[in-house]
C-alpha cells in the first residue's frame with residue numbers, strides 16, 4: 254500500500270499566500286471606508302448637550318423673557334447652525350422655568366402677552382391658541398397640550414438649556 258503524498262506545490266502555496274494577503278489588505282481598506290460612510294448615522298446626536306444661552310440667573314425675573322441661542326446640529330452628514338428660543342422666568346418658588354415657544358397646535362411661535370385681550374398668557378397668533386404662564390394650554394383653545402419645557406442647569410451663575418420635553422396636558 255503506497256502512502257499518498259499530500260504536497261503543496263509552489264503554485265498552490267503562492268495562490269494561498271497571495272489570496273490571504275490580498276484579502277487582508279482589502280479588508281484593511283474597506284473598514285475605514287465603511288466607517289466613514291456609516292459613522293455619522295450611528296453617532297449620538299449632540300442634541301442632548303446643554304447650551305449656554307447667555308442669560309445670568311440673577312437677570313431672570315418672574316416676567317417671561319425670550320432668549321435665543323444657536324446650536325450646531327448634525328443630521329447624518331449635514332451640519333448646520335440652528336437658532337433655538339425659549340421663554341424663561343422664575344416661578345413663585347424661585348424655580349427657573351424655560352418653555353419652548355413652539356405652539357403645540359400646528360407649530361407657530363407663541364409670545365408672552367402676545368394679545369392685549371389675554372394678559373398674563375402666552376398667545377399664538379395663528380389660531381388664537383393660548384397658554385397659562387405655566388405653559389399649560391388653556392382649555393377650549395386649539396392647542397391640546399402644554400408647551401414643552403427645556404431641560405436646564407446652572408453653571409457659574411449662567412443658565413444652560415438642553416432638550417425641550419413635553420409636560421402634562423390640561
Ligand code: FES
Pocket residue numbers: 356357358359360361377378379380381382383395396
Ligand atoms: S398653531 Fe398655534 S394655535 Fe394653531
